[in-house]
Amino acid sequence: MASDTVISTSGLSKAYRIWDRPSSRILSPIQASLASVFGQRTPIGRKLLERASSHYRDFLALNGVSFEVKRGESFGIIGRNGSGKSTLLQILAGTLRPTSGSFSVRGKVAALLELGSGFNPEFTGIENVILNGAILGVPRSEMMKRLKAVEEFADIGDFIHQPVKTYSSGMLVRLAFAVQTMVDPDILIIDEALSVGDVFFQQKCFRRLEELRERGTVIVLVSHGMNIIEQYCDRALLLHRGNVVSIGPSPEVIKQFYLIHRDASLPTKPRPRSAKPTNATNKKRDISVPNEWPEERAFFDISKINQVADGSARCLAVGLTDTAGEPKRRFEQGETAYFYYAYEILTDLETPVVGIVLFNNRGIIVPGKNTLEYGSVMPERVPAGTILRFRHRIKLELEVAFYTIEVGIASIAAHDARMADQFSHDDLTARVRRHCHLTGIGPFEVCYRLHGKPVQLLHHGIANLDGGVELLRDST
Incomplete structure (x- = not known):
């Protein structure tokens, strides 16, 4: 075991014996003991062992x-x-x-x-x-x-x-x-x-x-x-x-x-962590294309990032530019950034829900917002084989730090999307089906403003909040 490893487990299992009735706790060991007396390999011994084990089942907690x-x-x-x-x-x-x-x-x-x-x-x-x-x-x-x-x-x-x-x-x-x-x-x-x-x-x-x-x-x-x-x-x-x-x-x-x-019926083995095309048609329909899709160098390398997915969609690209569409990885506080992401839809989906989350260098979620929260207009159904492209605008009024990106796509029934404002947060969240997420994309940097007004630092703390200060009364 390596010197910096503090906890190590190997094949750890814990079973609890579940008895079918209280009396089984007495009958089972008696029958097992009798099997030993007659010999466990004899016909009567094997029969007694079979009866002894019929009184319980083992539940694997681990x-x-x-x-x-x-x-x-x-x-x-x-x-x-x-x-x-x-x-x-x-x-x-x-x-x-x-x-x-x-x-x-x-x-x-x-x-x-x-x-x-x-x-x-x-x-x-x-x-x-x-x-x-x-x-x-x-x-x-x-x-x-x-x-x-x-x-x-x-x-x-x-x-x-x-x-x-x-x-x-x-x-x-x-x-x-x-x-x-x-x-x-x-x-x-x-x-x-x-x-x-x-x-x-x-x-x-x-x-x-x-x-x-x-x-x-x-x-x-x-x-x-x-x-x-x-x-x-x-x-x-x-x-x-x-x-x-x-x-x-x-x-x-x-x-x-x-x-x-x-999915309550998920098997005990993990799902594949990289989504693979399943029933997508060979001919891909490309909708929601922004007027300006950035050049290739604007995109991050996501080839080695695990896609946590259920096989309904997979992420094709995640990119970042400034407002002029130029690839950028370093922004001044308060600058506006455009995040681009594209998904291939592998099975028919209802109304898509997409969004982005930014994590600072301490792993704290700073902003996180999706199309439901923005009230964005989305198609009610998306057929398999479609490629959806999105442009997400964020004003980076964040603390000076490095950030990583998380993107994801989910879906919601069209009638639920139309009534989204009628649900509580918990009810609405329960109606959203998650399909594909990627974390740890990036990084990019937010730095001090070079020519900030009134001062170089826009704000203290994680994020800027709208507000102002006014003098109510001069006491002099």
Whole structure:
């Protein structure tokens, strides 16, 4: 195992025995024992073994899971309910034994699993801090030195002196997070804990996680919030029915998750990650062609980028120019850029939905917008064999940084598209079918303005917001 590999699993599986009735727990081992008495190779022995195994079935919560995590990496684990995420975390945390396979963790492991796990409900908050420190191998004297920092981070006031059975769920998470991150773990495992608490506590948590990551701590994070995984985790692992579907950059793996979420009948093996033409006609219809399609050097090389697709469409090109149509990779703050992308439609689709997302150098989504959000007019049906070309205009009022691009195409029923403004966000999102996504295209750069007015820097922070300041009253 390489020296910078902190977590390694190989063929990890976990099976649970499901009994058909309570009495089977007694009958099965008795019949298996009798088979040994008569001899398992004798006719009666084989019959007894057959009856013993008929009382149960084995459920594979995990099936042959293999992956590695490097030092200082943030690693997300995603999947639908029942996919095996929590089982995997419990094995990594050492609270559950695998049925087969092997795993290795190097260093001190701190885990935030089930709410309140590791806490004695009768002990006060302070007593539980000392107890958890002892469990993690931190001496009492050292935990007493860190107690003030734990209290300040948890920020639960005088409740720190009360039994934790009196705590709300938010208070439990605050204290647990404070303890687990103050013991300087080599590996920190978090199962949904960041979804609890107000926005101020969440911001505090992410700042603390960033500090740990800079020290080389591995962060393993499970969350149903895809935006958290996409923006915080370097890589992600997608589980489906206990099987590994995909491992890779988190934005790419998340697109695979959406395909699974859409298709409940997805097989346990992963879909092909590069879309191949299926039923497209040989003669391609080319519609939605802009007046000016840029020259070849305006386009990025996407030949080595995985296309997360379901076989309905594939991306042909992604390009970038300035307003004059000239290829460009470096823009001043506030300049307008034109993004071009083209898709080949491989099966008949309903109303297409296309869009673009920009990620800054910290992996944070800055703008992200699609044709539904713009209210763009799209054809109600697109036949197989069509090539769709799009031009997407964005005013780059962004912070000075390097950016990468994500593009994607989806579809929605024509009647749903016409009534899009009548749906809630969640309802509308559920009606959109994702077909093809590419991430990690680029990069391009946004730099300081050379001759900016009123000043060179257009704004502070990630993005510019429309507004202004006016003097209401002069107090002099």
